[in-house]
Amino acid sequence: MKIKKSAGSDARERILDVSEGLFANGSFASVSIRAVTSKADVNLSAVNYYFGSKKGLFQSVYVRRATLMNHERLHLLHEADEKAQTGGREVTLRELISAMLTPPIFWLCDEEKGLSVYIRFLARAYLDEASDMDNVLRQEVDVFDRFVPYFQKINPGLGEEDIYWRIHFMMGVMHHTINHLHRISLLSHKACKVGTWQETRDRLVDFCCGGF
């Protein structure tokens, strides 16, 4: 049950990398510790040694990058706020939505750094009961709370309830886009191709701006 947090050898990191990938493609139950350890080229007991349990591993995969992503969101919000203040105007709806969606979409499309895997992991983790995702959400909720006043300033007619519903919907579009990006070509009989991440992000932001 003891969970090590000290500066791990690279074995620990390798386990996180590998399991992040496997959890991104399969459900919690369908990914076995043995699959993880053999692919990470570490001993079977390493997972239990470093993370205490399979569930501990899963949560560690989440934690490793979550804070950074939400930090990026707040950074973009802050940037937009500053730019608006110096320009003597309000933050635009598009800036707000873009601040929320750009980090995950950007990460998603950045194959090089392996962040894309994490995003797919995240989107899947939302649905998996095995991972205690209410705690996960709480971190995101805190971030979204910071956005709410801006939405209200832009559209004073909107109640808090309306705003939360729409944020909720937005996350829906995003997670679905993430999880089914490859399927757009099937759905469209190959008419659609997945382009750059900016293209995807713009389409998504367009859609969400319209929704708001």
Added chain:
Amino acid sequence: MKIKKSAGSDARERILDVSEGLFANGSFASVSIRAVTSKADVNLSAVNYYFGSKKGLFQSVYVRRATLMNHERLHLLHEADEKAQTGGREVTLRELISAMLTPPIFWLCDEEKGLSVYIRFLARAYLDEASDMDNVLRQEVDVFDRFVPYFQKINPGLGEEDIYWRIHFMMGVMHHTINHLHRISLLSHKACKVGTWQETRDRLVDFCCGGF
């Protein structure tokens, strides 16, 4: 490997009902045949007897209701088309979107008939690699194809590609709404409550109409 299709005893139906519920709440791998059979109060071997395998069971759960739902969608489309023709006008965007979203949302919120369980099952099945969902999608794709000309007539400026992207986004909002309906109250600090299905549907359709 033989799959029975004849008029089954109610054991077969009971297995479908129970596993539909279990698969709606957990991943394919996390639901065991033993959990299904014991809850359905049938013998362990019944699943393999009736459906050949666990995967066969999963697909049978899907097939049992899929055709009906897509039929409802087409029926609503047809209805809207007729009403428009007699009125001497075009089918509206809202009618189109409503035709696509109403059946699943309606089913989702109809606790009585147990259809809601199927919708949650469906939304989850989209993400589960264990179930060969490309075949599943093909059935939906055929239905959506019937909608495309209408979208084009409403907005001739839109290319096929744009339309498929937006349909894709719409499905995203819907599946997310379905899977996380209970979470809206957490996200909003209990400001939002889940009301009637019409209310949910209207919010959803509003959002999607805006997106289009």
Added chain:
DNA sequence: CCCTGTTTAAAACATACGTTTAGAATGACA
């Protein structure tokens, strides 16, 4: 009634799973 096909039942099979244990290797520091 017996025969035939279908359905249910119990048991066993082989394998895969998460976890634990006991000990070897390693490396830092005295």
Added chain:
DNA sequence: TGTCATTCTAAACGTATGTTTTAAACAGGG
């Protein structure tokens, strides 16, 4: 160099899994 905590390894444990097998119960028509 010897000590000690940390890291890694190999093996085993107990349990749960999907599936198969064998045979019993059942139903309907000749």
